[in-house]
Amino acid sequence: MTRIEIPRDSLFGTENLPYGVFSADGAEPRVGVRAGDSVVDLAVALGDEIFARPTLNAFMARGYDFWVETRRRVTELVTGEVPGEAVHPVERVRTHLPVEVADYVDFYASEHHASNLGRLFRPDAEPLLPNWKHLPVGYHGRAGTVVVSGTDIVRPSGQRKAPGEDAPSFGGSRRLDIEAELGFLVGTGSPLGSAVPVAEFSRRVFGAVLVNDWSARDIQAWEYVPLGPFLGKSFATSISPWVVPLLALEAARVPTPAQVPEPLPYLRESEPWGLDIDLSVSWNGEEVSRPPYREMYWSPAQMLAHLTVNGASSRTGDLYASGTISGPEKAQRGAFIELTWGGKEPVLVGGAERTFLEDGDEVVISATAPGAKGTRIGFGEVRGRVLPATGA
Incomplete structure (x- = not known):
């Protein structure tokens, strides 16, 4: 397990926690959240395969209550301990189009x-x-x-x-x-x-x-x-x-x-x-x-x-x-x-x-x-x- 150090003046602190799609070390694209200068692999960190997908669409389709609960869990995660294998330095990941744009x-x-x-x-x-x-x-x-x-x-x-x-x-x-x-x-x-x-x-x-x-x-x-x-x-x-x-x-x-x-x-x-x-x-x-x-x-x-x-x-x-x-x-x-x-x-x-x-x-x-x-x-x-x- 590891702790993510987030500078107090970071634009990507716990009050933000934006979602995106990233790939690292040659792996397939998947959903992550940015915390400070780190990207957290949510499929690994939360143990939910809905995040092991190349777009945010399946996550978004789950609806408002799931968004609120996920944000609560992610906030707890990044302010505590995260599985080390789920954390990637932002400068070492490649970001992708976050959604499959429907219209x-x-x-x-x-x-x-x-x-x-x-x-x-x-x-x-x-x-x-x-x-x-x-x-x-x-x-x-x-x-x-x-x-x-x-x-x-x-x-x-x-x-x-x-x-x-x-x-x-x-x-x-x-x-x-x-x-x-x-x-x-x-x-x-x-x-x-x-x-x-x-x-x-x-x-x-x-x-x-x-x-x-x-x-x-x-x-x-x-x-x-x-x-x-x-x-x-x-x-x-x-x-x-x-x-x-x-x-x-x-x-x-x-x-x-x-x-x-x-x-x-x-x-x-x-x-x-x-x-x-x-x-x-x-x-x-x-x-x-x-x-x-x-x-x-x-x-x-x-x-x-x-x-x-x-x-x-x-x-x-x-x-x-x-x-x-x-x-x-x-x-x-x-x-x-x-x-x-x-x-x-x-x-x-x-x-x-x-x-x-x-x-x-x-x-x-x-x-x-x-x-x-x-x-x-x-x-x-x-x-x-x-x-x-x-x-x-």
Whole structure:
């Protein structure tokens, strides 16, 4: 048996204990929990084969009561003694995509982001479209291209047509962008023909991850009218490997910004599910933005309620993301199209003026939040490097 030493200032202390999927010493991937700088193999430590699987899905499907009991057992374990063979140094493990993603939906829940894009794209009209403050706007993405942090991103190719061009051309995106987001993983689904009330959010959603929703702005601009995002969004979405349990985010809960007009009854919350989470976006090792999640207009509970209100089913492993997280200040914008105002206001990265991503660029998004007992907890990071377009 062994004891895990967790520094008092660790972002992965007992108030966090995020879950993930890892492999070590050539073994098959399995479920672990991060405690400080260690990863604990839960199948070995808890003696339950549900954790000897390559995704969190079976664990999540067991439901809220099992999540609570497992967290209690894991907390007791890491504050006491753990079988030595169950403990691995975090730097010696490989992390994997934590879930088999069943479906993927991306929302557009930041008023600051939506207003900025409205001003960019419709300078002579109201920034927000008439529906925006009545419902969480979103679109269905592509679950099969969700990848784990550290996966290289091949520059997407497609049709592009700049405003001054007479006809579209084909090639690699010239305006490759990022979107710093928070994603939520459904643990227990809902049947077709039913809806998930906002009050059931905390019993349905297992946890949260960081998301980088890579975006090809030139491909997107040419294709999205009249049906919305397609190839400009579907080529890759990166998520962090560690899933912070919703149970660990109680201390981070805050009210959302005032919602005016009052939402329709199915979107009204009796208890707030805004979250006080601070993100950081680094471009080639330089921090360029600090988006605040507490500024998000629509809460994740409202997003789930809207996602299912038409009777759409939800399943274990469904991922839905918040959309770009942006605040009121320029240094809080979570996408480079906003940060550089459509490419007209470059930012300095490595001493050079930059607008959109070049081949070889690396983007890292990290985040922390208040934890219980005055601590802070971490989400780790979601990292990706841009590779040249195929054939380029």
